Amino acid sequence: MSTTSTIITQGDRTRRRSHRRVEPIYYFFLVPTLVLFTLAITVPGVIGIFFSFTDSIGLGDWSFNGLTNYIAMFSDPAILQSYLFTFGFSIATVIVVNIVAFLLAVGLTSRIRFKTGLRTIFVIPMVISGIIIAYVFNFLFSNSIPAAGAATGIEWLQTSLLANPDLAWVAIVIVTALQAIPGTMLIYIAGLLSVPGDV
Amino acid sequence: MSSKSSRAVRIAASAAVLSLLGSALVGCSSDGRETIRFTFSKREAIEFMTKLVADYNASQDDVRVEIDTSGVDVVSASFVRGNPPDIMLANYNYEVARFVQRCALSDLGGTDAAKSVREDLQPLMEQYGSCEGRTSALPYSVMAASVIYNKQIFDEQGLEVPRTWDELLQVADQLKEAGITPFYGTFKDDWTVGQGWYDYSVGGSLDVLDFFDALAKEGTEVGPESEVSFQKDFAEPMDRMLTLATDYTNDDAPSRGYGDGNLAFSKGEAAMYLQGPWAFSEIAKTAPDLELGTFPLPMTDDPDDLAVRVNMDLAAMIPEESRHKEAARDFLEYLYQPEHIEEYNASQLGFTPLEDAAAPDDPRIEGMIEYYDEARIYQGPSVLVPKTIPVFNYAQAMVLGSDPDDILRTMDADWARIAFRAPAPTSQTKESAE
Secondary structure, three states: OHHHHHHHHHOOHHHHHHHOOOOHHHHHHHHHHHHHHHHHHHHHHHHHHHHOOEOOOOOOOOOEOOOHHHHHHHOOHHHHHHHHHHHHHHHHHHHHHHHHHHHHHHHHHOOOOOHHHHHHHHHHHHHOOHHHHHHHHHHHHHHHHHHHHHHHOOHHHOOOHHHOOOOHHHHHHHHHHHHHHHHHHHHHHHHHHOOOOOO | OHHHHHHHHHHHHHHHHHHHHHHHHHOEOOOOOEEEEEEEOOHHHHHHHHHHHHHHHHHOOOEEEEEEOOOHHHHHHHHHOOOOOOEEEEOOOHHHHHHHHOOOEOOOOOOHHHHHEOHHHHHHHHOOOOOOOOOOOEEEEEEEEEEEEEHHHHHHOOOOOOOOHHHHHHHHHHHHHOOOEEEEOOOOOHHHHHHHHHHHHHHOOOOHHHHHHHHHHHHHHOOOOOOOOHHHHOHHHHHHHHHHHHHOEOOOHHHOOHHHHHHHHHOOOEEEEEEOOHHHHHHHHHOOOOOEEEEOOOOOOOHHHOOEEEEEEEEEEOEOOOOOHHHHHHHHHHHOOHHHHHHHHHHHOOEOOEOOOOOOOOOOOHHHHHHHHOOOEEEOOOOOOOOOOOHHHHHHHHHOOOOHHHHHHHHHHHHHHHHHHOOOOOOOOOOOOO
């Protein structure tokens, strides 16, 4: 302790500052977060990793079973397929959302009538609760579109998109895009408006 | 000074916590009764059960039962925390059976209730696994399900209830010629395909209990080479199921759900409906006077193969970690008094699992009574596999056009992979080597 203080007194001012104790106020902010994060995220995570090497179901007796769970997991084709689906779905959605949102933004920043009204209409899907959107589109895909198909005699519209195992993902992309487009569109509009007019 | 006062605060706080904990642990209310927590979450029957609990509380002074309707997930969590309910009546399925497999439930073997329960139901209970030497759960209410049919349409067309596969096809053909949809399909909801189309087809074709015992024995060997497998034993039932599902259903079956089906069936838009007794009350909402009946789906040419699908809608269990097992047992005996258990089942169109119990008095389920009494019953193959095999989705994929051979092969692989992680339970007693 005494050695340290001698060194500090000998050193220059800036160095001494950096070696001084940190302001307690920083700990006041850091410690609660650190404790909560450790208790709520890190500890359960580590416990979870531990139990992944056992046959525990959360209660009762359990024993170690090595890598069994991991071997079973990676030999499951459904898991690989789920990853592929998620990637494919994300890529498709991002592309659709950005193209549509950009085109809408260009349209809505040009000199047209009812600009404000149209912008409001296109932003509405963003403020509708997800559960209502799910309900409405479930009804549209299952009832309205097949009914329209039957009325117009268009064969491929007559079965629900959701009932087609090969195309059901398209329906999910459409609804996800509908909800994500307004947010992206607003960003594009803001960006387009900040471009000087003479460019 | 400061250290002293903080210690005082700490002592006060721990005293407060202790007294809270203490009151929770002792479970004694101010009037000296022992309080037990009773889990019951079957929505349709909460009113009935609340009244029964009130009657019990009024009938004696030692125990007070508090009914807890918070549901299965909360109960599972309470087991993990080591604070399970004192007694529960719950749907008996793979999830609840995990408590049985890990011996987390106490032995009810010595109770009068256990002695009065029909013995031939025990193998069905043990299909989900057992804890050596214990009777971990007792059936309380058995639901039977089979084909629901519109009696009026059958009468008008002069049709008899079919008892063989050929008769079934004749009935369906005749209905079709008369311009009536034979079966109403609701393929949009995967569970309706699983519990109805898939389960009735398999249960009418083979002995479900034997099949799953044999499958559990094969374990990781299940596949194209094994003695029993989904791809071998389920191929024909699935083929026949698909014949019915493709040729004899409404055109829009793929986009119709359970609610649509109840409405359409109540309006007489189809003659037969593969649903359970729970659909009766829904159908009655729009057509209270519609005359309905039930019969097991015939899948073979031998009427002896006819059987109805049952599930243990409610089973009684007392967790090992309960601190009030004696009080809970007293309430258990009360629940199993014939007048209470029979009244409950009558109110829910369920079958009472006691020896010599009266069958429910309702014309809509009359057609299933003889099968139940003769124990020609099976549990749905869709609920006898762990949730990690998405059977409902697989069944739905088949009726929507996927290749059944592919799907059944996938199910074999799934089964073998799960067996690789942990051996499947069987209705036979476990071997000591385990």
